[in-house]
Amino acid sequence: MKPSIDRLLFTAAAGFASQAERKAFLEFACRNDPDRLMRLEELLEVRRDAEDFFEFQPKVQKESDSEDERGLGARIGPYRLIERLGSGGCGVVYLAEQLEPVKRNVALKIIRLGMDTENVIARFNLEREALALMDHPNIARVLDAGTTASGRPYFVMELVDGEKITEFCDRHRLGLRERLEVFRLVCEAIQHAHQKGVVHRDIKPSNVLVRAHERRFEPKVIDFGIAKATAGGIDPAGTATKFGEFIGTPAYVSPEQAEGNVDIDTRSDIYSLGALLCELLTGSPPLPFERFDRRGVEEIRDLLRESSTSAPSMKLLNIPDGEIEEVANSRGVDAQRLKSMLSGDLDWIVMKATEKDRQRRYETADGLAMDVGRYLREEPVLARPPSRRYLLTKWVRRNRVTFAAGSVALFGILSGFGISTWLFVRERQARHEQAKLRIVAEQATANEIRLREDAKVADQVRQAAVLLKYNDVQPADALLDGLPAERVPHSLEAADTFMKVANWNLSQGRWEAAAQRFYALGYVLTNVDMSDSEHISFDLLSVMTAVCEWGSDEQFENLRNLAIIRFSDSANPIVAEQVIKATLLKPATPEILSKIQPLAKILESSIDEKRGPKTPHMVAWRQFSLALLAYRGENLEMAAKLAASSLVMAANSEPRTVSDELILAMVNLRQGRKELAREKIQTLRGEVDEWMQEPFKVTNSDGTLWYNQGAVLILLKEAERMLKNSGG
Structure with a gap:
């Protein structure tokens, strides 16, 4: 040669x-x-x-005459090459047909001709092992791997039917919200790879393919061919990249990766994700492609290391009017509207992700996705503007010589004037100021941790709601398991989500799990939809019954206090009836009973013949609620009178009838009529046992809900305990 x-x-x-x-x-x-x-x-x-795959290649070796795998139609193992799809820095990708054991189309990648050096083969082996670790719906799966007849490595992965994420979003004219939702799925895929100990190191639009499937957009991350293992069973020392080698695409590569550092970590992918997000928002990455044209390796490294990047909204100011209109139209808005939408939170999210100093980037891809989610939910994002101290540090680093010379000159001048005493005073003031700042920083850190935890819980509730839409109840329930009730977002979506999984747990006989879901639901119901309608108080009956029966006493007391505070000003008789029934399933303190009195007056007024409800059934339930309140307040005569009146008013409601008779039985027991009480309680136990023999249903055949029987069972157990304690 x-x-x-x-x-x-x-x-x-x-x-x-x-x-x-x-x-x-x-x-x-x-x-x-x-x-x-x-x-x-x-x-x-x-x-x-080279424009798409910027990488320094090893010397090209002479190719063997036996490289017949290059021809279309050739066989490589059980695969037949059909069409060349593209090529990258170290491989050529073909559309191939798998002939056995199943017939299907796949993507087959062969190490590039002249690239089969020891270094590249090591990279291939690493790629094969890294991809085999991952199993995520948004990451292309590896199906097979081997070597050709001439010894060149190849691997086979699923054929991704999609197009570059940027081209897909532009062609479908996706708005910013839709683009951000797709981007979050990409972040979740990269997070999965990071959790498996794999860093992609070449995230760019051509490596994120998107397709539309059943009215949803599904991205797929491909080509982990230059991935570096950091954990998860792959030897960390087995990197396929030599120190100082440049791998990646300049517009998306992080400064530390451009330097060829050996300690590349997941934050390098965070930078690339930020660059991709910038392009999805503005049409170009933070550093446009043209800035890298005709530049050498060291020039590119200097550019990535030293060049400042502007916020996405500021980038739009440098785009010609004709081009910016095209960019805005592809996002479904006008140019002025696009600028205002990017200004603010989205600017800071992109700037935080693409920080030159990786210590200041998001720590994880999940953290970036969560901040995007906060923006979509109009919640405060965690990205923050750089501090003055940080800007000063950056200025000093850019002007090391000037700063050093100035410092020496200043020191000489100040030392000539005996500045030491002044410095001592300033130092003492600085220590005091530093102590104050430390307290503020600790408070800010605590707030940030709280916001992160709240956001994480909100994300899990949102994911559970999505799973429920597709009837995936069990994984949705698993997402909600163990979530702190006080951190659950106060939204109707959260209320609906927890109600569904709570009822599902009931149907599965998982009583304690159901109680925990209902307990969290109680926090939501008492803090959402502050209207005076009975919709919320109706759901509260299920919550209080479940927590009273299968939860803890402390949980019931917490919800009882929250419910009384929430509904204390209600003027709706139906609300008053439901709140009294729900909160008095257990004995209450005089303080609790005093707080319920306003609701009792609403009920008493509603039973008036002129203004009262039209149906005897409604009157009977209100009389029972007042009877229960009177009994809890030790007014036994009034409790017996109201319970007897409720029995006469509507005797066809089995749960309410049994509830009235239980109050009468407990009154008889308290007044010394033990034999009469024992006979009645034993009779009622037989009736309740007949209910319990039937399979549990959330909604009974007569249209009533499960909590009616649940409340009866709670009162019956209370009566039986009283009877046992009395020696009966």
């Missing part, structure tokens, strides 16, 4: 604008040397792909 001749022919061929002219020139110049012709064609092909 004569490198000088090859270099001359390569340079000459690269100067032809037409591919046909270039091919004719090479065939003439290499008419007696087919090996050289093949090498030059491959080198020119690498040059054509």
Whole structure:
């Protein structure tokens, strides 16, 4: 091989604008040397792909004459090559047909001709092992791997039917909200890879393919070919990248990765995700592609290390009017509206993700996704503007020589004036100020931790709501398991989500789990929809019954206090009746009973014949609620009178009838009529046992809900305990 001749022919061929002219020139110049012709064609092909796959290649070795896997239609193991899909820095990707054991189309990647050095083969083996670890719906799955007849490595992965994320979003004219939702799925996929100990290191639009499936957008992250293992069973020392080697695409690569550092971690992917997000929002990454044109490696590294990036909203100011209108139209808004939408939270999210100093970026891809979620929910984001101290530090680093010289001169001047005493005073003041700032910082940290925890809980509730839409109840319930009730978001969506999973747990006989879901639901119901309608108080009956029966005494007391505070000002008789029944399932203190008195007056007024309800059934339930209140307040005569009146008013409601008779039985027991009380309680136990033999249903055949029987069972157990304690 004569490198000088090859270099001359390569340079000459690269100067032809037409591919046909270039091919004719090479065939003439290499008419007696087919090996050289093949090498030059491959080198020119690498040059054509360099814009998408910026990577320094090892020297090209002479290709063997046996490389018949290059031909379309050729067989490689059980695969037949159909069409060349594209090529990257170290591989060529083909559409292939798997012939056995099943027939299907796949993507088959072969290490590039001339790239089969020891370093590249090591990279291939690492890629194969890294991808095998991952199992995520938004990451392309690895199906097979092996070597060709000539010993070149290849691997097979699922064929992703999609297009580049940026082109997909532009072609479908997705708005910012839709783009951010797709981007969050990409972050979740990268988070999965990071949890498996894999850093992608080449996140860019061409490696994130998106398709529309059943009215949803599904992204797939592909090509972990330059991934570096950091944990998870892969040898961390087995990196496929030598120190100082540049791998990645300049517009998306982090400064530390451009330096070729060996300690690349997950925060390098965070930078690339931030650059991708910037392009989804504005049409270009933080550093536009044209800034890297015709620059050498060191120039590119200096550019990535030193160049400042502007916020997305500021980037739009530098785009010509015609182009910015096109960018805005592809996002479904006008140019002015796009600028205002980007200004603020989205600016800071992108700037935090693409910080030059990786210590100041988001720590995880999940953290970035959660901040995007907060923006979508109009909640405060955790991204913050750089502090003055940080800006000063950056200025000092950019002007080291000037700052050092100025410091020396200043020191000489100040020392000549005996500045030591002044410095002592300033130091003491600084210590006091630092102590104050430390307290503020600790408070800010505590607030940030609280916000993170609240956001995490809100994200889990949101994910559970999505799963419920697809009837995936069990995984939705698992997401809600153990969530602190006080951190559950106060929203109707959260209320609906917890009600569904609570009822599902009841249907599965998981009573304690149901009580925990109802307990969290109680916090939501007492803090959402502050209207005076009975919708919320109706749901509260299920909550209080479940917590009273299967939860703890402390939980019941917490919800009882919250419910009384929430509904104390109600003027709705139905609300008053339901709150009294729900909160008095257990004995109450005089203080609690005093707080319920306003609701009792609403009920007493509603029973008036002129203004009262039309149906005897409603009157009977209100009389029972007042009877229960009178009994809890030790007014036994009034309790017996109201319970007897409720029995006469509507005797066809089995749960309420049993409840009235239980109050009468407990009154008889308290007044010394033990035998009469025992006979009645034993009779009622038989009736209740008949209910309990039937399979549990949230809604009974007569249209009543489960909590009616649940409340009866709670009162019956209370009566039986009283009877046992009395010696009966």
